[in-house]
Amino acid sequence: MDRGSLIGLGLGLVAILGGQAMEGGHIGLFLQPAAFVIVVLGTLAAVLLHFPLPVFLQGMRMSKWVFRPPESDAPALIRRIVLWSGATRKEGVLALERHVNMTHDPFQKGALQLLVDGADADKLRETLEVQINQFETTERQAARVWESAGGYAPTLGILGAVIGLIHVMENLSDPSRLGAGIAVAFVATIYGVGLANLVFLPIANRIKFTIARRVTEREIVCDGLIGIAHGDNPRIIEARLKGYL
Structure with a gap:
């Protein structure tokens, strides 16, 4: 947590x-169901229109990263790559085959398998960079769900304010009903601006921060395996990879 x-x-x-x-x-006074419905459901509708449903659902699932981000241990990852490098120098590239079976991360597993299958450094870099770029694009697209919600919410808050003021104008002859309309008008604006700046946009930025960290981990794997393909000394590989930390 x-x-x-x-x-x-x-x-x-x-x-x-x-x-x-x-x-x-x-x-x-902040408990105004009408304002809540206008802002929250209106924002939800706008986001659903903006994104395909799979992207929207992925963005919702990624929101848990705000409180429970994916586990990350870059130093341990670097130590693992140095271990792979040492095994390769002692026993050859085929020694990595047993490490493929011991690796659970799909990206690392696939990258190791490419190296075992005889991919040279250039082909390995080309393949892994395509995978990293595609991963980042897909993840950031889902993160933009929350970013878009942060853009729509204040506008829906203004819409709620206008609706509330219309309600006020319709009941000028009945002072007892003016308070409710004015409350909806101002509280809707608070909901829109407050949710955008205290919930939606911070969630979007936290998700993007986590994505950047996950991309860096993949770049570490890519750089390390390319070093192994080049036959670099494990100490040199380790020193270079520590620059990512």
């Missing part, structure tokens, strides 16, 4: 609700 994300979310809620309380307002 990522404590920083929990702390950030908690501070955001404290900033808004605490500020409202300090101004003497009631927190219950």
Whole structure:
């Protein structure tokens, strides 16, 4: 569990609700179902229109990375590559075949298999770079789901405000109904701007940060295996790969 994300979310809620309380307002004023429906469901509809359903669902699944990011241990990965390099220098490239069966990560497994199958350094680089670029493109496309939600939410908040003001204008002759319309108008704007800047955009940026880290791990594997294909000394490979940390 990522404590920083929990702390950030908690501070955001404290900033808004605490500020409202300090101004003497009631927190219950933020509970406006009409404003919530307009902003949240409207944003959801806009995002569903923007992206194909598989991309949207992938973006929803990736949101868990905010609190439970994928495990990452780049130093351990570098040590593993140095081990592969040492085995290759002692026993030849075919010694990596047993490491292929011991590797569970699909990218690492496929890259090792290419090396075992006799791919030279240039072909290995070309193949792995295509895979890395495609991986990054696919992952970032899913991350943009949340980025788009952060763009649509404030606009839907303004739409909710306009709807609320229309409701106010329709009931000018009935002062008892003016308060509800004004509340929907302003709370809808708060929902739109607040969700965009405290939820949607931070989630998008956290996902992109995690994607960048995962791409770096694949670049480490690519660089290390190319070094093995060139026959570089394991110490040289290790020193070069540590530059990624």
